[in-house]
Amino acid sequence: MKTILITGSTSGIGLGIAHEFAKTKQYNIVFNGLEPNGQEIADGVAKDFGIATMYSNANMLMPEELRKMVNDAIAKFGAIDVLINNAGIQHVSPIEDFPDDKWNAIIGINLTSAFYLSKAVWKGMKERKFGRIINIASAHGLVASEFKSAYVASKHGIVGFTKTLGLEGAPFNITCNAICPGYVKTPLVDKQIADQAKVHNMSEADVINKVMLLKQAVKEFVPVEILGQMALLLASDGASTITGTALPIDGGWNAQ
Ligand code: NAD
Numbered sequence: 006m007k008t009i010l011i012t013g014s015t016s017g018i019g020l021g022i023a024h025e026f027a028k029t030k031q032y033n034i035v036f037n038g039l040e041p042n043g044q045e046i047a048d049g050v051a052k053d054f055g056i057a058t059m060y061s062n063a064n065m066l067m068p069e070e071l072r073k074m075v076n077d078a079i080a081k082f083g084a085i086d087v088l089i090n091n092a093g094i095q096h097v098s099p100i101e102d103f104p105d106d107k108w109n110a111i112i113g114i115n116l117t118s119a120f121y122l123s124k125a126v127w128k129g130m131k132e133r134k135f136g137r138i139i140n141i142a143s144a145h146g147l148v149a150s151e152f153k154s155a156y157v158a159s160k161h162g163i164v165g166f167t168k169t170l171g172l173e174g175a176p177f178n179i180t181c182n183a184i185c186p187g188y189v190k191t192p193l194v195d196k197q198i199a200d201q202a203k204v205h206n207m208s209e210a211d212v213i214n215k216v217m218l219l220k221q222a223v224k225e226f227v228p229v230e231i232l233g234q235m236a237l238l239l240a241s242d243g244a245s246t247i248t249g250t251a252l253p254i255d256g257g258w259n260a261q
Pocket of ligand 1: 012
């Protein structure tokens with residue numbers, strides 16, 4: 006059994022990815038997120054799939070909590086083989102009104118937490134000569150959209166961070182890759198639909214068709230299962246030469 010830690014895995018994409026790993030029955034899963042039913046979610050997956058799980062409510066803005074989560078997981082499972090930095094938040098606002106605290110929270114949660122966690126798992130991965138770090142970036146790690154200055158900065162930042170760890174990890178069979186999804190229907194996106202409707206003064210249906218999926222050639226939300234399948238491939242033993250990449254799964258958004 007290998008052990009995977011997925012941040013922000015008690016909701017949305019993180020939970021969807023956790024399900025794909027759970028189905029293989031080859032991973033212990035460390036769940037994390039701020040949802041009040043996090044422990045219940047972790048217990049449910051353990052029961053449904055017959056695997057071992059644990060749950061931590063470590064806050065991505067608290068480095069001590071992140072280090073404790075990693076240490077607790079290593080104490081329980083012996084090692085962390087795969088780290089998925091997925092927790093993230095969004096805020097949509099024109100730059101002149103963009104709240105300072107939202108900027109700092111977005112950079113802290115979407116980018117800096119990946120630094121703390123990668124650093125915390127690195128030594129063990131290096132010693133065991135195996136490690137897979139997967140960062141859930143975004144199509145916004147590769148291109149920008151207006152009104153998302155902090156998010157786009159954080160996601161471009163994590164793509165750069167990914168490339169650097171790809172290089173540093175190469176001698177130790179530690180790979181680091183970013184997955185760059187287009188729009189996935191999760192609570193984060195549901196909230197954006199409402200926010201964008203306000204900013205653009207449009208109905209929510211128009212926001213989905215005319216703003217969100219406008220830039221995707223494939224006019225469909227990206228299914229979370231396909232992100233899980235990509236993460237499984239990147240986590241596999243055979244994927245040692247895939248590193249330092251930013252892989253768009255975005256319905257052709259970045260082809261334009
Ligand atoms: P979500 O809101 O459904 O889930 C986010 C998770 O992060 C939750 O479990 C939440 O508790 C956790 N989280 C937030 N702040 C935290 C904190 N301070 N400490 C610990 N956990 C915290 O969102 P999602 O859509 O599943 O997004 C997951 C990731 O995917 C994010 O990084 C997001 O930027 C990225 N992404 C999402 C989409 C999309 O369309 N949904 C597209 C591209 C990239």
